[in-house]
Amino acid sequence: xxxxxxSGGGLVQAGGSLRxxxxxxxxxxxxxxxxxxxxxxxxxREFVATISWSGxxxxxxxSVKGRFTISRDxxxxxxxxxxxxxxxxxxxxxxxxxxxDGSATTQVSRYPYWGQGTQVTVSx
Numbered sequence: 209x210x211x212x213x214x215s216g217g218g219l220v221q222a223g224g225s226l227r228x229x230x231x232x233x234x235x236x237x238x239x240x241x242x243x244x245x246x247x248x249x250x251x252x253r254e255f256v257a258t259i260s261w262s263g264x265x266x267x268x269x270x271s272v273k274g275r276f277t278i279s280r281d282x283x284x285x286x287x288x289x290x291x292x293x294x295x296x297x298x299x300x301x302x303x304x305x306x307x308x309d310g311s312a313t314t315q316v317s318r319y320p321y322w323g324q325g326t327q328v329t330v331s332x
Contacts (some may be wrong), residue, residue, distance in 0.1 A: 209321060210234045210237065211233050211234045212232055212305070213230070213323055214228060214231075214303065215229050215231070216229050217302060217326030220329070220330055225293070225294060228288065228302055228304075228326060230286060230288070230304030230323060231285060232285045232287075233285065237282055237285040238282040239261050239308060239310050240261060240306040241259065241261055241309060241311055242278075242287040242304060242305070243256075243304070243307075243313065244287075244302060244303070245304075246301065246302045247300055247303070247325075253303070253316055255315075256268070257272065258312040259278045259279065259287065259312055260310055261310030262310070265312045266278055271297075272291075275291065276290065294330045296331065298328060299329050302328050303324075304322075305319035306319060307320060
């Protein structure tokens with residue numbers, strides 16, 4: 209199975225930017241689709257973005273379209289989430305997830321592999 213580790217979270221002011229990384233180990237990363245999800249205190253985990261195994265298909269939650277960009281570098285076994293124009297409502301723990309089904313999917317239940325999460329806090 210694949211192990212995932214997120215990095216790049218932190219505290220940023222509203223309007224600022226961050227780039228999250230999701231490093232994979234244990235298996236060849238390229239056949240896996242990758243998703244980013246987030247969970248704020250007291251709320252359910254929600255979909256943010258997903259990318260297919262080849263990078264050719266990407267989907268975004270409406271709340272982040274135009275501000276977040278998902279990408280991947282299969283040679284480096286790493287996926288990224290570039291976040292700009294951050295808002296206080298983006299504050300959450302961000303998780304990356306992977307599925308051996310290489311098709312991009314927005315459904316939490318379709319991802320068997322998860323990282324431990326990285327905190328993103330946006331101050332107003």
